[in-house]
Amino acid sequence: MSTARTPFIAGNWKMNLDHLQSIAFVQKLAWTLRDAKLDTKAVEVAVFPPFTDLRSVQTLVGSDDLPIAFGGQDLSRFDSGAYTGEISGAFLKGLDCRYVLIGHSERREYHGETDADCAEKVAAAIRHGLIPVLCVGETAEDLERHGASAIPVKQLREALGPVQRGQELVVAYEPVWAIGSGQPATPQQAQDVAVTLRGELAELLGDETGAATRILYGGSVKSSNIASFMREPDIDGALVGGASLQLDEFASIVQFQKHVVL
Numbered sequence: 001m002s003t004a005r006t007p008f009i010a011g012n013w014k015m016n017l018d019h020l021q022s023i024a025f026v027q028k029l030a031w032t033l034r035d036a037k038l039d040t041k042a043v044e045v046a047v048f049p050p051f052t053d054l055r056s057v058q059t060l061v062g063s064d065d066l067p068i069a070f071g072g073q074d075l076s077r078f079d080s081g082a083y084t085g086e087i088s089g090a091f092l093k094g095l096d097c098r099y100v101l102i103g104h105s106e107r108r109e110y111h112g113e114t115d116a117d118c119a120e121k122v123a124a125a126i127r128h129g130l131i132p133v134l135c136v137g138e139t140a141e142d143l144e145r146h147g148a149s150a151i152p153v154k155q156l157r158e159a160l161g162p163v164q165r166g167q168e169l170v171v172a173y174e175p176v177w178a179i180g181s182g183q184p185a186t187p188q189q190a191q192d193v194a195v196t197l198r199g200e201l202a203e204l205l206g207d208e209t210g211a212a213t214r215i216l217y218g219g220s221v222k223s224s225n226i227a228s229f230m231r232e233p234d235i236d237g238a239l240v241g242g243a244s245l246q247l248d249e250f251a252s253i254v255q256f257q258k259h260v261v262l
């Protein structure tokens, strides 16, 4: 397992863009990045569309061999059967998904997902050959009561029970208070949590896995602040929500290396 961490910029579309819009968006994104001569080996780009878009995105990316990865926003902890409304990791893998988000704060808040559910979903993702993108983060109340790292560390520890050392995974630190608020964490705050999470990963999964695992920051990321996060040594990318729906803005975030940080 290589410990070099390729920067990773991911767009979580949440419940936005239908399958027709997804085709137009991904095609234009690919053209924009090609015209900008993005070095696709130097940064990995991924989108997380709604489930109903995935077949369209797969067809486009596959037929035009676009350098854009994609994944599901969630998966079932079950593999198949009488689970109405659930989506199996096997189905996501069958659509060439490389990644799957697990434990996004909106799943935790609106769908009551627990750390135990996340652990089962992480196990399901691994069973189906998907790379889990485990989302962790504290609410404003947690921040006040426990500080920034305690809840993310607990969420990480509880969800990674089924993970073996050497397993590729991505961790997204998303303070709930920063999501969609226009008030990102400071780069130093995000770095402090990221370095703590990396230490936990090393303890849970060994030094090599800890060093190789990419840790993303998410919460009000924009083109105007991405470079300051990417300068931090333990932040390897971003999970972008609102700004990932604006083509020029997302393309600019992907090209963070061109931004000047004053």
Ligand SMILES: O=C[C@H](O)COP(=O)(O)O
Binding pocket: 012, 104, 174, 178, 179, 180, 181, 182, 218, 219, 220, 221, 239, 240, 241, 242, 243
């Ligand atoms: O998954 C993405 C996060 O929820 C961040 O959303 P945001 O960039 O709109 O704050």
